[in-house]
Amino acid sequence: MTFSIPGLAVARGIAIGRAVLVGSSRVDVAHYFIESDQIEAEIERVRRGRNAVAEELQRLQDEMPHDAPHELAALLDVHLLLLQDEALSSGVKHWITDRLYNAEWALTTQLEVIVRQFDEMEDEYLRERKADLEQVVERILRYMKGVAHPVAPPPPNASRRKTQQDLLLEDGMDVPLVLVAHDLSPADMLQFKESVFAGFVTDVGGKTSHTAIVARSMDIPAVVGARTASQLVRQDDWVIIDGDAGIMIVDPSAIILAEYGFRQRQMELERERLSRLRHTPAVTLDGHKVELLANIEQPADAVTSVRAGAVGVGLFRTEFLFMGRNGRLPDEEEQYRAYRQAVEGMQGLPTTIRTIDVGADKPLDKAHKDDNINPALGLRAIRWSLADPAMFRVQLRAVLRAATHGPVNLLFPMLAHASEIRQTLAQVDLARTELDERGTPYGPVRLGAMIEIPAAALMARSFLRYFDFLSIGTNDLIQYTLAIDRADESVSHLYDPWHPAVLRLVAEVIAECNAQGRSVSVCGEVAGDVAMTRLLLGLGLRSFSMHPAQILAVKQEVLRADTRKLSVWAQQVLACDEPANSAPL
């Protein structure tokens, strides 16, 4: 039966395919497709994991002190029995053999399948065994995580080729896969970046949560905040993701499928039409040149950005190099190579490298999840860097060295205090001194500050005493101005870029920079939102940094804009008490 699940639209387009459910294990689990000659090895890994856990449980039972509560022995018995459970082992085998899931993914998928069956049971005792099964699977996963990985994740392209070949429809067409999960961390999402998925849906997350941002950068239809989607959808269900409307349709009827198929083709035509603008300079009707830059997460994205028509990188979110590594941070050499790759990929165009911004909804990995009461207000971004200056300078030295390969801007996130600015700049000086002492060459960098805290926006003039340029991070500026957690879907209706308070802060920063003849850009998600382009132009903005996939659509808006008319209208919008977003034609 067809039904739809509403959520938040985060990445545009339509995907039609079969659902692949990813479990939300408490253990950090890798998800990737294996090659068919790896099937046996993967099954063997699960077997070894299961045997090792069984031995461990047996040993615990043998060594149990006599005075231990007898419930403990009974619990170990239950766990030992569950380890031998036929439904678990045959299911895991199925996901590995028929779907080419890696061992950990197969285990968590089968766990979800069984857990659902438990949930539907009448018998309370049996229902409670669910937690036992979860613990048993978690033990196996932990064991597998601690031992060497005989099967390396295949290169992304190999997995794409393999999976699609193996999942052919009867009529010879590839079956696209749509990933459905309760939650995906930004690092998980990045892992899927090169994979086969045609769309994403998660139960949680806001429009500008970092998971949504990565989904958008993948230019794949995605819906977040779909609440119970991962419980309502079953493996293999046919689903449609409507990334524009922010809904998922499950088990669509033939008529709905035909309608969405039609809309999908229309969108492809629109993309083709836009691609003709790639080499057209972004100039408004009244002759203002506008700089359209790219936001990137990985060095390899630089090349994509140039291809998409970006005239530089306005924001390289370097934290993605640090995530999902179990706390082992990349050393100077590794970082230098990554930054150099990005800089060289830009072929002489400027690359703005932002220092690490972890914390809040961007944990380094699951083991380092921030358990503070309010992580968005905690040790995040520059605060995290300044808390460990030696580690911070590793990154600074790597960036300075990369600047010998092309023009680099160095950008600092979440500054608010003059003392933080002074400490940050002192660390840059010290990093240069260290390189001098080592005789390591480094290049010139322009220094910039993110404006993403209201305090910083109000202090733009004094920031300009220290920095060459400013970059407005509206994602956080909105979050901190309106006190709305950007990752929390329950308050997402209040997360409003058009709120006059937000607009006034943005307008003041732009005006201050323009008055002083200093460069300013917006690198938050609003920069890639075509509904905001004219307003930002009207406020005097001439530099926008966004996901490469949005560049041509924004360019189209720029080409149609007359800033003389727009600036009059923008002043009226600023004066409104309520969000007012109907632009003049």
Ligand code: PEP
């Ligand atoms: C922002 O806050 O607008 C920004 C660009 O930084 P991030 O989204 O990485 O927090």
Ligand code: MG
């Ligand atoms: Mg930010």
